[in-house]
Amino acid sequence: MASAESRERASEPLPPPPPAEIKYAGEYSVNPLGQASFRRLGAQLPRVLGRIIVMAWRIDRRAVVLLLACPVVTGAAAALLLAATARAMGPLLGAGTVGDRLREALPALVVIGIAAGVARVAGVVAMYAERRITPLLTTEADTALVEAVCRVEASAYAVDGFSDRQEAAEMGVMRTHVMVTDAQRFLSALVRMVTAAGALSVLNPLLLPLLLLAVLPAGVGAILTARVDYEIHYANIADRNVRGMMRWWSTTPKYGDEVRANSMTAYLIFWYRSLSERCDRRTLAAAPRTLRIALASSLVAGVFLVATWGALVWLAATDRIVLALAATAVVAVQTTLAGLSQVIINGAALFHTSLYLSDMQAFLDDASARATVRGTLSVALPVEEIRLEETVYQYPGKDRPAVDGVSLTLRRGEILAVVGANGSGKSTLTRLITGIYLADKGRVTWNGMDLAETDPATVWGHTGLVPQIFAQWPLRVRENVTLGQPRSRDDGPVWDAIDAVGMRRPVEDLTAGLDTLLAREVFGGAELSGGQWQRIACSRALYRRPALLILDEPTSQMDPRGEHQIFERIKSIAGDRITIVVTHRLENTRLADHIVVMEQGRITEQGRYDDLVHAGGTFAELLELSQDR
Numbered sequence: 165m166a167s168a169e170s171r172e173r174a175s176e177p178l179p180p181p182p183p184a185e186i187k188y189a190g191e192y193s194v195n196p197l198g199q200a201s202f203r204r205l206g207a208q209l210p211r212v213l214g215r216i217i218v219m220a221w222r223i224d225r226r227a228v229v230l231l232l233a234c235p236v237v238t239g240a241a242a243a244l245l246l247a248a249t250a251r252a253m254g255p256l257l258g259a260g261t262v263g264d265r266l267r268e269a270l271p272a273l274v275v276i277g278i279a280a281g282v283a284r285v286a287g288v289v290a291m292y293a294e295r296r297i298t299p300l301l302t303t304e305a306d307t308a309l310v311e312a313v314c315r316v317e318a319s320a321y322a323v324d325g326f327s328d329r330q331e332a333a334e335m336g337v338m339r340t341h342v343m344v345t346d347a348q349r350f351l352s353a354l355v356r357m358v359t360a361a362g363a364l365s366v367l368n369p370l371l372l373p374l375l376l377l378a379v380l381p382a383g384v385g386a387i388l389t390a391r392v393d394y395e396i397h398y399a400n401i402a403d404r405n406v407r408g409m410m411r412w413w414s415t416t417p418k419y420g421d422e423v424r425a426n427s428m429t430a431y432l433i434f435w436y437r438s439l440s441e442r443c444d445r446r447t448l449a450a451a452p453r454t455l456r457i458a459l460a461s462s463l464v465a466g467v468f469l470v471a472t473w474g475a476l477v478w479l480a481a482t483d484r485i486v487l488a489l490a491a492t493a494v495v496a497v498q499t500t501l502a503g504l505s506q507v508i509i510n511g512a513a514l515f516h517t518s519l520y521l522s523d524m525q526a527f528l529d530d531a532s533a534r535a536t537v538r539g540t541l542s543v544a545l546p547v548e549e550i551r552l553e554e555t556v557y558q559y560p561g562k563d564r565p566a567v568d569g570v571s572l573t574l575r576r577g578e579i580l581a582v583v584g585a586n587g588s589g590k591s592t593l594t595r596l597i598t599g600i601y602l603a604d605k606g607r608v609t610w611n612g613m614d615l616a617e618t619d620p621a622t623v624w625g626h627t628g629l630v631p632q633i634f635a636q637w638p639l640r641v642r643e644n645v646t647l648g649q650p651r652s653r654d655d656g657p658v659w660d661a662i663d664a665v666g667m668r669r670p671v672e673d674l675t676a677g678l679d680t681l682l683a684r685e686v687f688g689g690a691e692l693s694g695g696q697w698q699r700i701a702c703s704r705a706l707y708r709r710p711a712l713l714i715l716d717e718p719t720s721q722m723d724p725r726g727e728h729q730i731f732e733r734i735k736s737i738a739g740d741r742i743t744i745v746v747t748h749r750l751e752n753t754r755l756a757d758h759i760v761v762m763e764q765g766r767i768t769e770q771g772r773y774d775d776l777v778h779a780g781g782t783f784a785e786l787l788e789l790s791q792d793r
């Protein structure tokens with residue numbers, strides 16, 4: 165009976181697995197702001213304001229001047245308005261006919277009107293200045309982020325948490341949309357509040373501290389809430405990062421066939437919804453905390469607000485303040501209250517923004533510390549020799565090296581083929597040879613110059629790489645070929661590179677030839693087949709006429725004609741350069757002058773094709789397997 169039940173249970177389909185929980189350790193696993201004290205976080209405000217002003221100053225000085233001047237004008241207008249109100253209240257609340265009282269108060273009333281108008285105009289001008297700065301500021305921050313990521317050492321990508329910090333920094337970039345608004349509103353509320361508070365303390369010194377106490381709890385509450393929001397945001401970063409990637413992979417037309425034909429849609433949607441719900445759960449779990457904060461701060465604020473109005477009534481009732489001044493005090497209390505509330509609300513918003521901006525700044529600082537800065541040596545042509553001496557490279561978090569003590573000499577005019585099982589270290593070896601990674605131990609030299617001391621731009625200026633997984637750039641055909649090279653008016657060399665990979669006919673058939681945009685997703689864009697894209701990637705490397713040409717599985721998607729043509733071309737231009745071909749198609753290694761076989765990061769066999777075929781080693785075994793069909 166029990167076994168029938170368990171058989172039945174075993175035959176039931178399993179529920180879909182939820183998205184993996186992302187947990188990581190290492191230098192990025194701790195939120196630096198999570199440990200910061202409340203005071204340290206509060207002290208950030210002036211720094212954030214300063215940073216915003218400096219960034220904005222670089223972009224549009226006139227707009228910054230306007231932005232800083234407007235709060236001062238608004239403040240002056242508020243002071244004038246209060247003084248004129250006090251002046252108008254005397255006659256308005258005095259004796260005489262309505263006409264007489266109005267006539268007497270008229271000059272003060274006119275000043276009130278002008279002051280209110282000036283304050284409004286200053287507000288509008290500030291909005292204009294803010295609209296001039298914000299888009300440029302966002303572009304500046306966004307571009308700085310993209311540039312910083314493009315310039316880091318490639319090894320940084322493999323560091324746990326690096327891309328999550330990038331995700332956190334992206335949020336900082338998004339917040340630049342509101343940071344000028346926040347800063348501008350904060351400053352003008354501050355000035356308004358200071359002037360109103362000044363007037364209020366002249367009227368009666370008791371009212372201001374009471375008002376401050378009435379507003380302060382709201383400020384503390386807003387800052388505590390901002391901190392809770394940020395904590396939730398931080399807890400969700402890793403999940404949001406993965407969700408963003410999955411969103412792209414699931415919805416980009418490039419992978420649409422795979423998603424549909426393998427019936428992945430239901431699971432992908434389930435996955436996406438589950439991860440979003442997980443983020444939502446964290447957010448909702450914080451709701452009681454924010455409710456408690458809001459209730460407590462409102463309660464305390466309410467008590468002090470009642471006390472303020474009570475004090476004002478008491479002052480007027482006991483003739484400690486004349487009625488006209490009491491009426492002005494009502495306006496001053498209202499203005500100060502509004503100003504204080506705005507200072508608190510916008511200060512908290514600025515504080516909130518500053519948390520994300522700190523993430524952005526921290527990432528930019530970290531990325532710039534990780535930027536590729538090596539020596540000043542410069543590689544000159546021709547590159548006669550590249551040498552690897554006992555090179556070792558281990559990826560972060562891995563327990564053994566991907567390349568483990570490899571020594572090799574490559575000479576101009578030679579073709580080297582690198583073969584070996586998946587994961588044996590072939591691609592990593594090419595990254596060491598090009599200086600994309602620097603060896604942990606040993607060294608790689610170009611013409612005797614250690615890559616660790618050489619300006620990488622001079623190395624990569626002489627390199628042409630067709631990686632295993634290459635980008636399909638949403639650019640025109642021409643730029644897809646010339647990308648990375650100085651622009652030229654002459655399309656001749658572009659057509660040469662296209663001819664070399666047999667792509668002339670397909671390109672001529674495109675609606676706009678070389679000008680056709682290769683992006684199916686974009687209106688008017690065209691799409692190439694997988695093999696055609698690979699040919700374009702090869703033509704890009706050939707167009708560069710590099711001193712070092714590296715082709716990592718360059719023909720895996722090509723038809724035999726295309727493959728034959730590419731290898732013929734490689735042979736015909738090999739005399740002038742060092743060529744490396746990484747391949748699993750061992751027949752293709754016939755063209756090589758030298759073949760190395762890699763196993764677990766080491767070179768275990770090497771020689772010419774004919775020697776290795778008869779050596780009875782791994783190469784011979786792999787070749788036999790590839791022919792055993």
Ligand SMILES: Nc1ncnc2c1ncn2[C@@H]1O[C@H](COP(=O)(O)OP(=O)(O)OP(=O)(O)O)[C@@H](O)[C@H]1O
Pocket residue numbers: 322559560562566584585586587588589590591592593632
């Ligand atoms: N970016 C990376 N971060 C961490 N480990 C990596 C990274 N790239 C490769 N590795 C690891 O390094 C080892 C060698 O990988 P490599 O890509 O060099 O192998 P390969 O010989 O080119 O494999 P294939 O034939 O599958 O392309 C593998 O164990 C792999 O898991």
